[in-house]
Amino acid sequence: MMLKIEVKNIEYFLFLCFNNYVQMRILIDTNIIIGLEDNKVVDADFSEFLQYATSSDCIVYYHPDCLKDLGRDRNLMRQKIILSKVKKYKELPNPARLTDEFINEVGQKSVNDEIDNIQLFQLYSGYVELLVSEDKEILKKAKKIGLLDKVLSIKDALNKLKKKFEYIAPRHPILTHCSVREIKERIEQPFFDSLKTDYEGFDLWFEKCVRQNRDCYYITIDEKLAALLIYNIEKIEQHRIPDIFENALKMCTFKTNEDAFGLKIGELFLSKMFQLCVERGINYLYLTLFEKYKFLIGMLAKFGFKQKEFINKNNIKEIVMIKNLNKNTARLNKKLNDITMHPFYSDNSNFNKFVIPIKRVYSDTLFKDSSERQPTLFDKELSSLKEIQGNSIIKAYICNAKRKDFKPGDILFFYSSRNLKLIQPIGILDRFSSINSLEKLKAVVRGKTVFTERELEKMYKQSSGNLLVIIFRLVYYLEKPIELKTIQKLKCFSNNFITITQMGESDYIFLKKEGSFDERYIID
Numbered sequence: 001m002m003l004k005i006e007v008k009n010i011e012y013f014l015f016l017c018f019n020n021y022v023q024m025r026i027l028i029d030t031n032i033i034i035g036l037e038d039n040k041v042v043d044a045d046f047s048e049f050l051q052y053a054t055s056s057d058c059i060v061y062y063h064p065d066c067l068k069d070l071g072r073d074r075n076l077m078r079q080k081i082i083l084s085k086v087k088k089y090k091e092l093p094n095p096a097r098l099t100d101e102f103i104n105e106v107g108q109k110s111v112n113d114e115i116d117n118i119q120l121f122q123l124y125s126g127y128v129e130l131l132v133s134e135d136k137e138i139l140k141k142a143k144k145i146g147l148l149d150k151v152l153s154i155k156d157a158l159n160k161l162k163k164k165f166e167y168i169a170p171r172h173p174i175l176t177h178c179s180v181r182e183i184k185e186r187i188e189q190p191f192f193d194s195l196k197t198d199y200e201g202f203d204l205w206f207e208k209c210v211r212q213n214r215d216c217y218y219i220t221i222d223e224k225l226a227a228l229l230i231y232n233i234e235k236i237e238q239h240r241i242p243d244i245f246e247n248a249l250k251m252c253t254f255k256t257n258e259d260a261f262g263l264k265i266g267e268l269f270l271s272k273m274f275q276l277c278v279e280r281g282i283n284y285l286y287l288t289l290f291e292k293y294k295f296l297i298g299m300l301a302k303f304g305f306k307q308k309e310f311i312n313k314n315n316i317k318e319i320v321m322i323k324n325l326n327k328n329t330a331r332l333n334k335k336l337n338d339i340t341m342h343p344f345y346s347d348n349s350n351f352n353k354f355v356i357p358i359k360r361v362y363s364d365t366l367f368k369d370s371s372e373r374q375p376t377l378f379d380k381e382l383s384s385l386k387e388i389q390g391n392s393i394i395k396a397y398i399c400n401a402k403r404k405d406f407k408p409g410d411i412l413f414f415y416s417s418r419n420l421k422l423i424q425p426i427g428i429l430d431r432f433s434s435i436n437s438l439e440k441l442k443a444v445v446r447g448k449t450v451f452t453e454r455e456l457e458k459m460y461k462q463s464s465g466n467l468l469v470i471i472f473r474l475v476y477y478l479e480k481p482i483e484l485k486t487i488q489k490l491k492c493f494s495n496n497f498i499t500i501t502q503m504g505e506s507d508y509i510f511l512k513k514e515g516s517f518d519e520r521y522i523i524d
Helices: 010-018 030-038 042-055 064-072 076-086 100-106 111-124 136-144 154-165 180-188 190-198 202-211 265-280 294-302 360-366 438-445 453-462 491-495 505-513
Strands: 025-028 059-062 130-132 176-179 215-221 224-234 248-256 284-289 306-311 317-324 353-358 394-399 411-416 422-435 467-482 501-503
Touching (some): 025 030, 025 111, 030 076, 030 111, 059 064, 064 111, 100 111, 100 136, 111 130, 111 136, 130 154, 176 180, 180 190, 180 202, 180 215, 180 224, 190 202, 190 224, 190 248, 248 265, 265 284, 265 294, 265 467, 294 317, 353 360, 353 505, 394 438, 411 467, 422 438, 438 453, 438 467, 491 501, 491 505
Parallel strands (some): 025 059, 025 130, 248 284, 353 411
Antiparallel strands (some): 176 215, 215 224, 224 248, 284 317, 306 317, 353 501, 394 467, 411 422
């Protein structure tokens, strides 16, 4: 007899089957649950662990066969209390049955051994990803079978979940990141007037954002809002975008005031949303807007957002701009390392790798959100905001190097010379040119370089009218910068990186094996 299953939405069904739609499964040693009755200090750590597990969409199980010890307890009231505690967790469904081979491998001499083995065998069989236990005997057995990294104490399990699920919003010195609740008193500022005009019921929607404690980035000029981005991670039933059957990140409010227009705040907001999506594994980024916002539509299209039209609930035509951030989809792009693929890039041998030296004084301005840059008292001042090159994704590097063996898509590693002597920013070359006109130099690098007009004029004069300009996109910063002790092992470091230097593939492979790069951004 064949069982017939009716699937009304075959795409959603396939998504569930093939897109890693699996929650982390955690098995709690029943001795921990029983031990909680003793009201020891472990309660605080366990409560925090359980809170992290449930809020992070993990499933916490117990094994029903491991409650045998309770039957030996003559205190019936204590039995009843412990059983009530067990009910907080889910019973592990269809557990793996202990095999003789496993017992022979880890040993079994008592009922306690049997309970330990039953639980450890679920981990061994892949039925759970983590076993939380304070039992030293279980740890010994886990070490014997190579599972010590998956059998963790409550404290270690808590730290593991924090590292995996606790998220710190991407930072930038000119941005303030906070809850919408912290700016709710600003709703009467003129900044919101156009939003209230364009969107009927904006005040009610904003109040909903406050109630839901949504996150935002904002910038102020003279204590008044100048730019605001409110964002929200939406589930399928919230965004209802056709053919997208997973969570999506919506940029709900994306506005820059006229007095901040031209300061590249749009690119800055976008770079933080790309980073957030990649680091949280969100494959779709989108926003809705009206057709009149042509500049914003153009900027989004440049970075690979696809445009669709729809009729909103007020029967008005709107545009939705959607960016697919699924790396598997990016692999199909025939224009590897094109701006439409940003922030992903291919590192295959068709693309050259170059190390570019940059002085600390310029690096601190061009790469303003680097973790190696020290914050200053002036970061929130208007003067800092006007250093446009620190806000943009697309930046310019100027030097008097004579080499011309670059091509679009090449990978750039910026080496902070002099004091720091490390590599942290990673960029992709978009274009380069030799400049023999001061006017052309100013036009090409406007809004992208750290140099003032006076400095540009001086550089141009000293170069005898021939400068190299590299236009590139900042992709990301290495979480752990490549330090000098590692750099010194590179063959290409023979010139101490005093000028732009090509990195050979063997050097690059060495760094990749060292774990220097963030694989989430790299297309194999």
